[in-house]
Amino acid sequence: MxxxxxxxxxxxxxxxxxxxxxxxxxxxxxxxxxxxxxxxxxxxxxxxxxxxxxxxxxxxxxxxxxxxxxxxxxxxxxxxxxxxxxxxxxxxxxxxxxxxxxxxxxxxxxxxxxxxxxxxxxxxxxxxxxxDDAGADDWAAAPDPLTELVSAEATLAIVQHVLRTLTHADADKPTPCEDFTVSELVEHLVGSITGIGKALGVAVADQPDAAPEVRVADAAQPTLEAFQARGLEGTIDMGFAELPASLVANILNLEFLVHAWDFATATGQDLDVSPVLTDYVLGLAHNTISPQMRGKSFADETLVEESAASMDRLVAFTGRQVLAN
Missing domain, CATH: 3.30.530.20 (START domain)
Incomplete structure (x- = not known):
């Protein structure tokens, strides 16, 4: 037909x-x-x-x-x-x-x-x-079924949508990610994706002068494609340690979604994320962030109401302060 x-x-x-x-x-x-x-x-x-x-x-x-x-x-x-x-x-x-x-x-x-x-x-x-704006795609919001890699693609869509609106005026704004400005957090995110891509055997070509959304997307696409081809079995040599592949996928989810919240908060954007997705990533966070990581990669968990939205509970679990609405 x-x-x-x-x-x-x-x-x-x-x-x-x-x-x-x-x-x-x-x-x-x-x-x-x-x-x-x-x-x-x-x-x-x-x-x-x-x-x-x-x-x-x-x-x-x-x-x-x-x-x-x-x-x-x-x-x-x-x-x-x-x-x-x-x-x-x-x-x-x-x-x-x-x-x-x-x-x-x-x-x-x-x-x-x-x-x-x-x-x-x-x-x-x-x-x-x-x-001039088609908005976030509802079809990408809450994939079913969710896996670590499907969720990584969904959270990538969210951070790309947030990054697309950044301007040069946002570069020096502080973010909830301690000690990082918006531009520094972009560098951190690109570096994290590139590092995982390298561990997967992907040569990621960065364009430092490109827009933040383009830089993140250009790093994430080959990284996620290689990850999908590899799968979640076994371990990945990250250079500093051999990590379970599923744990590395969890890290990508946190990098994309938590930093999307950081960028949105820093620049006054509303972040609309399906609770189905945030519930899932919150579960990944609990499986990823160990007590030994507190004070190093992550600050101590902050307090929020048990009835708080799962996005708020997620960022609080990663050590961010959530302002009351």
Whole structure:
């Protein structure tokens, strides 16, 4: 079966082409993370929602006009030859661009799910191009089922959304993470992700002059992709110690979600996180932060009401002061 869908967006075709092919643009409306080798024969991998990544190969590329690529879900049991094909055509029209998507080679069952998906994400594309912000993706908020790595992708989506709004004026603001300004905390977060990536055998290329969201995303994408391929069995040599792989994944969750709270608090942003996710990460925190780590990597736990939201209980457990509302 074939899906044929068109939308109008109020941007020129070159801008539209960037929105559908460049990782930093895709993250604004469709993906949590994206790897793109934009050439004929090049491969892509898009984490659409936590735990669900699409992958394929570009077969035709006309910048500003058209792109064609194969489409399959990572982990699909279908043979590669059975992958479907997506064609996106961009036509310049008065006031913007008509974006037409044709997704061919789907089974009737696949067509139902993919129609819902393309409707959802094209609606977000229209919102982005008309308001400059598609907002956080509800579909990424509370994945089910949750695992350490699926949760890491969900918490990555949250910290990226917070970082996207940072400006140069925020750089020197203090954060709840003791002794770190916003810019210093960005360096810490990039360094932590890069260190885990290195332990997983990934060479992470940092761009110090890039925007904070881009730096974190560019470090996190290959790190999480390598982690997904490796799995959670056994241990990982972190250089300073051999740690259980599951513990390293827990650390990524805490780095993403707790520092998202730090950045949001420092810059006056509201942080809207599903309690399903914060409950899960709070459980990971209890399995990760030992008494021996207090006074070193983490301050002593602070007090909050037992009835406090799990996000507040999480950051209090990591040693942060939670202000009463």
């Amino acid at each position: 074939t899906i044929d869908k068109s939308v109008f967006i109020p941007v020129d075709p070159d801008t539209a082409f960037a929105l559908i092919t460049r990782p930093e643009r895709l993250r604004r409306w469709q993906t949590v993370a994206a790897r793109v080798d934009l050439r004929v024969g090049g491969e892509y991998r898009w984490t659409i929602t936590p735990g669900h990544s699409a992958a394929g190969t570009f077969t035709e590329i006309e910048p500003g006009k058209r792109v064609v690529f194969t489409w399959d879900w990572e982990g699909s049991k279908a043979p590669a030859a059975d992958a479907s094909t997506v064609t996106i055509t961009l036509d310049s029209v008065d006031g913007g661009t008509n974006v037409r998507l044709v997704h061919e080679g789907l089974s009737p069952e696949q067509a139902i799910g993919h129609t819902e998906g393309w409707n959802h994400y094209f609606e977000r594309l229209v919102t982005l191009t008309t308001t």
